[in-house]
Amino acid sequence: MIKYLGSKRRLVPVLETLFDFSGARTALDLFTGTTRVAQAFKGRGATVTAVDSARYAEAFAQCYVATDARDLDAGDLAAAVDHLDGLPGEEGYVTEVFCRRSRFLRPENGVRIDAIRRALDEDFAGSPLFPVLLTSLVEAADRVDSTTGVQMAYLKAWAARADRALCLRVPDLLDGAGTAVRGDALELVRDGSLGGFDLAYLDPPYNRHRYTANYHVWETLVAWDAPEHYGVACKRTEVRDEPTSVFNRKREMPAALAEVVAGVDAGVVVLSYNDESWITRDELVDLCAVRGEVRVLVFQQDRYVGARIGIHGPDGRPVGEVSHTRNVEYVVLAGDAATVRRMEAAVGDRSR
Numbered sequence: 001m002i003k004y005l006g007s008k009r010r011l012v013p014v015l016e017t018l019f020d021f022s023g024a025r026t027a028l029d030l031f032t033g034t035t036r037v038a039q040a041f042k043g044r045g046a047t048v049t050a051v052d053s054a055r056y057a058e059a060f061a062q063c064y065v066a067t068d069a070r071d072l073d074a075g076d077l078a079a080a081v082d083h084l085d086g087l088p089g090e091e092g093y094v095t096e097v098f099c100r101r102s103r104f105l106r107p108e109n110g111v112r113i114d115a116i117r118r119a120l121d122e123d124f125a126g127s128p129l130f131p132v133l134l135t136s137l138v139e140a141a142d143r144v145d146s147t148t149g150v151q152m153a154y155l156k157a158w159a160a161r162a163d164r165a166l167c168l169r170v171p172d173l174l175d176g177a178g179t180a181v182r183g184d185a186l187e188l189v190r191d192g193s194l195g196g197f198d199l200a201y202l203d204p205p206y207n208r209h210r211y212t213a214n215y216h217v218w219e220t221l222v223a224w225d226a227p228e229h230y231g232v233a234c235k236r237t238e239v240r241d242e243p244t245s246v247f248n249r250k251r252e253m254p255a256a257l258a259e260v261v262a263g264v265d266a267g268v269v270v271l272s273y274n275d276e277s278w279i280t281r282d283e284l285v286d287l288c289a290v291r292g293e294v295r296v297l298v299f300q301q302d303r304y305v306g307a308r309i310g311i312h313g314p315d316g317r318p319v320g321e322v323s324h325t326r327n328v329e330y331v332v333l334a335g336d337a338a339t340v341r342r343m344e345a346a347v348g349d350r351s352r
């Protein structure tokens with residue numbers, strides 16, 4: 001899986017326990033990102049729907065959530081990965097924009113990414129292998145990128161991992177059916193089109209930084225639309241020109257989150273949030289009270305690497321200052337009292 005700001009990698013064991021003790025069989029991951037939480041629920045036997053507004057997240061969800069491993073021939077998949085991995089490089093948009101105009105990837109890897117992405121459209125369009133191979137490509141590119149984990153800037157000196165050769169791997173697919181949806185969480189909850197779930201996991205953005213800017217290289221690799229770009233980081237112009245997600249707007253986000261919490265069709269809601277965001281712990285509890293019993297679990301953790309070493313501009317100079325290196329992650333449980341208490345008891349005392 002890719003490096004991702006706000007990824008719940010370290011919370012997965014807790015979320016698995018919560019899922020198990022909720023008794024749920026169906027689950028919604030409404031801001032799925034890397035899909036790692038959706039995968040965790042699917043791995044516990046749930047039928048999962050994974051939603052996100054980003055194109056790359058939809059590709060990951062089609063791969064890991066919607067694809068039933070039993071429907072694919074493992075030999076065909078491995079052969080396709082080998083074939084793509086062996087293609088000779090070809091200059092294209094990635095090489096020009098992300099290796100020469102900017103320096104997110106080494107040109108030796110950029111030409112191979114261009115060749116593989118082109119071959120995906122020519123040879124695999126419409127195939128069930130397509131999202132799996134596309135995910136394999138994005139993940140391979142992520143392993144050789146030259147960033148701190150976000151694509152607002154690249155490193156002044158090449159990251160050591162950028163020297164390695166791009167290498168595609170077969171994604172670890174899971175058995176079972178699921179659904180991938182690209183869309184706006186608030187609109188989808190409003191129109192009711194997602195249906196009902198036993199458990200809904202909500203992990204919205206925490207600040208004004210939009211994910212499609214932080215991961216614009218992956219967005220372009222998936223969209224494959226050779227977009228106009230701007231700035232040193234060569235971001236897609238749509239990042240600048242289109243409205244931000246309501247969850248990235250300080251004044252509107254609390255009401256939007258409250259509407260999603262109240263409106264999502266689910267037995268129990270599990271909401272991730274942290275102490276760097278625009279809503280306080282008490283406000284979170286208040287907005288979840290509409291669903292019944294509310295409990296807050298508290299986890300201390302390190303912030304992402306960029307926050308720990310500081311962000312640097314293209315000239316290598318630090319931009320801003322490192323304010324703190326730890327934060328608090330909240331997991332809020334809301335639903336009927338018996339279920340919420342059972343879930344809380346399963347993870348032990350996490351009240352502070």
Ligand SMILES: C[S@@+](CC[C@H](N)C(=O)[O-])C[C@H]1O[C@@H](n2cnc3c(N)ncnc32)[C@H](O)[C@@H]1O
Nearest residue numbers: 006007008031033034052053184185203211245
């Ligand atoms: C904190 S991240 C989720 C991380 C995810 N749980 C993981 O472990 O990878 C928030 C996600 O919300 C998505 N997002 C932002 N605005 C959205 C919206 N209006 N509707 C749906 N998804 C949105 C972003 O693309 C991002 O992937």
